[in-house]
Amino acid sequence: MRKLTYVIACSIDGFIGGPDGDASFMYPYVVGEYAEYLRTEHPDINPTHVRRLIGTDDVPNRAYDTIVQGRRSYDEALKEGITSPFAHLREYVVSRTLAESPHPNVEIISSDPVARVRELKAEDGPLGIYLCGGSVVAGELLDEIDELIIKTYPIVLGTGMPMFGSGFDVTEFTLGEVRAFDNGAVVRTYTRKR
Ligand SMILES: NC(=O)c1ccc[n+]([C@@H]2O[C@H](COP(=O)([O-])OP(=O)(O)OC[C@H]3O[C@@H](n4cnc5c(N)ncnc54)[C@H](OP(=O)(O)O)[C@@H]3O)[C@@H](O)[C@H]2O)c1
Numbered sequence: 165m166r167k168l169t170y171v172i173a174c175s176i177d178g179f180i181g182g183p184d185g186d187a188s189f190m191y192p193y194v195v196g197e198y199a200e201y202l203r204t205e206h207p208d209i210n211p212t213h214v215r216r217l218i219g220t221d222d223v224p225n226r227a228y229d230t231i232v233q234g235r236r237s238y239d240e241a242l243k244e245g246i247t248s249p250f251a252h253l254r255e256y257v258v259s260r261t262l263a264e265s266p267h268p269n270v271e272i273i274s275s276d277p278v279a280r281v282r283e284l285k286a287e288d289g290p291l292g293i294y295l296c297g298g299s300v301v302a303g304e305l306l307d308e309i310d311e312l313i314i315k316t317y318p319i320v321l322g323t324g325m326p327m328f329g330s331g332f333d334v335t336e337f338t339l340g341e342v343r344a345f346d347n348g349a350v351v352r353t354y355t356r357k358r
Pocket of ligand 1: 171172173174180181184185186187233234235236237238240258259260261262273274275276277296297298299300301302304325329
C-alpha cells in the first residue's frame with residue numbers, strides 16, 4: 165500500500181491560514197536554514213515554479229509521485245495563470261465544479277475522493293501520495309491519511325482555517341522526527357496508529 169501524507173504549514177494554534185484560507189503571511193518564514201532543509205529534504209513538495217527558482221527542477225522525486233489537492237487550493241495556482249502547479253507529480257484536483265481539466269497533467273476527481281485515493285494507494289510503486297490540502301479535502305480524507313508532516317511557524321492566529329474541516333473525533337498518531345530551526349519553524353512527522 166502506498167502512503168498518503170498530509171504535508172501542511174500551520175500556526176502554533178493549528179490554523180493553516182486566515183479565515184479565508186490565505187496563508188501568504190507564512191511565506192516569510194521560508195528562509196535560511198529552514199528553506200535549505202525544505203529544498204534538500206522535501207524537494208517534491210515545492211511547486212514547479214519554486215523548484216525552478218531554487219534550482220531543484222531536475223531533482224528526481226524522492227517521497228511522492230502523486231499529489232491530491234482540493235479545488236480551492238488549486239485555485240491559488242490558477243489565479244496566477246498556472247494550470248499544472250506540480251508538474252513533476254501526477255496531479256489530482258478534487259472538484260464538483262471543474263467540468264474539465266485545465267491541463268493534461270491534472271485529473272479531476274469529481275466525486276468520492278476517498279474511493280479514488282484508495283485506488284491510488286493500492287497502486288504498486290515505491291513513492292507515496294502528497295495530500296496538499298486544503299482543510300475541506302483533508303477533513304474528507306482524514307481516515308486515509310497515513311502520515312502527517314506538520315510545518316509549524318511561530319505565530320498565533322486566534323482563529324482561521326483549521327487543519328481538518330471535519331467533525332470532532334479522536335484519531336491517534338505516533339510522533340516521529342522533530343526538527344527545529346533558528347527562525348522558530350518546527351517540523352514534526354507523525355505516523356498514524358492503525
Ligand atoms: N497552510 C498550508 O500549507 C496550505 C496548504 C494548502 C492549502 N492551503 C489553503 O487552504 C485554502 C483552501 O482550503 P479549503 O478547505 O477552502 O478548500 P480545499 O479543500 O482546497 O478545496 C475544497 C473544494 O474541493 C472540492 N471538494 C471537496 N469535497 C469534494 C467531494 N467529496 N467531491 C468533489 N469535490 C469535492 C470542492 O470543489 P468545488 O467547489 O469545485 O466543487 C470544494 O470547494 C486555500 O486558501 C489555501 O491557501 C493552505
